[in-house]
Amino acid sequence: MGRVSRAQAEEHRRQVVEAASRLFRERGVQAVGLGELMGEVGLTHGGFYRQFASKDALVAEAVAQAFAEETSYGDAGGRPAGPEGARRDLLDAYLSPAHRDDAGSGCPVAGFGADMARDEAAAAAREPYAEGVRRFARQVSADGGEDLAAVCTMVGALLLARATAGTELSDEILRAARTALDG
Template sequence: MGRSSAEQAQQNRARIVEGASRLFRERGVEAVSVAEIMAAVEMTVGGFYKHFASKEALVEEAAGRAFEDAGALWDHRLRAGDQTSAALRAKLVAQYLWPRPGRQCPIIAFAPHAAGEAATLRETYGTGTGALLERFFNTPGNEADLAQADPRTLLVFAAMVGARVMGEAAGDAPWVEVLKQAVADEAERQAGWGATG
């Protein structure tokens, strides 16, 4: 019975982390309460404190989970098929810039909280974002140290994230689409698909 209880506790904790990760990415850390998280996973607020000392402790774990999930997704997309590294990146850029609703990138979702007073989250955020950057430039057949990465590839990564941030903040303003398209075009140009220049 003890083993079953321990397994159930692990499953409950995992449900809380997963639910929090989803809600934080959808609405932002500050906009989600512990009560809302627990309601979303159909558990009581009192049960929260059996698993976490504070909301901050949950935020850190949920952010780590979000970065792991994003990393697995990026690995899948950046290692699919036998295309060139630049072609795989161009596909990821296109998918990243025009995401499905509710699929918030952890780089964007957790940035405001990590930039604030949350020093513990800052380390998790830095590690997670750095890992996604490494995946972006370090595709199969293109393994290199970040210091040797093509600066154009790094600029596409930064522009991709920046364009999506502005797009989410400004909505469907015409200039947002122009900006996103410019980033996608540059990724395609690097892949040899798009316009020359």
């Protein structure tokens, strides 16, 4: 097999980072093997190390990629414009069954949180993760500050709703968090 062009190599790298970002959020970093990941994008396991120094390096890129994606949790829905309307739209979309059921393209704060907490190998990803949490807290805030309490409530509710998916409690959790943040 011939060598790939620089443009092809860059495209392959982009595909691997995007697939890793999705799969890691769906199942956790440790649950996704490199062979499986490379197969997901049609590449060989051996090609991984031509693109990345280690799985840890890929995790850091996947976290940064997930936070860099333009995440739209909802649209205006006929609400008044401005920070309060945008916050309500964000809360409605974030605390929804659709978001609960789509971990792979969902919130990176929730998707990578457990890995950041339990995996020392994820240390290289902690800075981009922390910066992503801060940006999200600013996005949630209606006054331009950081609303870390709202982020904690939202992420906790999303994780609990995912953990109880398929039960009545799951939807109750989403509604309760939405009600708590409405004020």
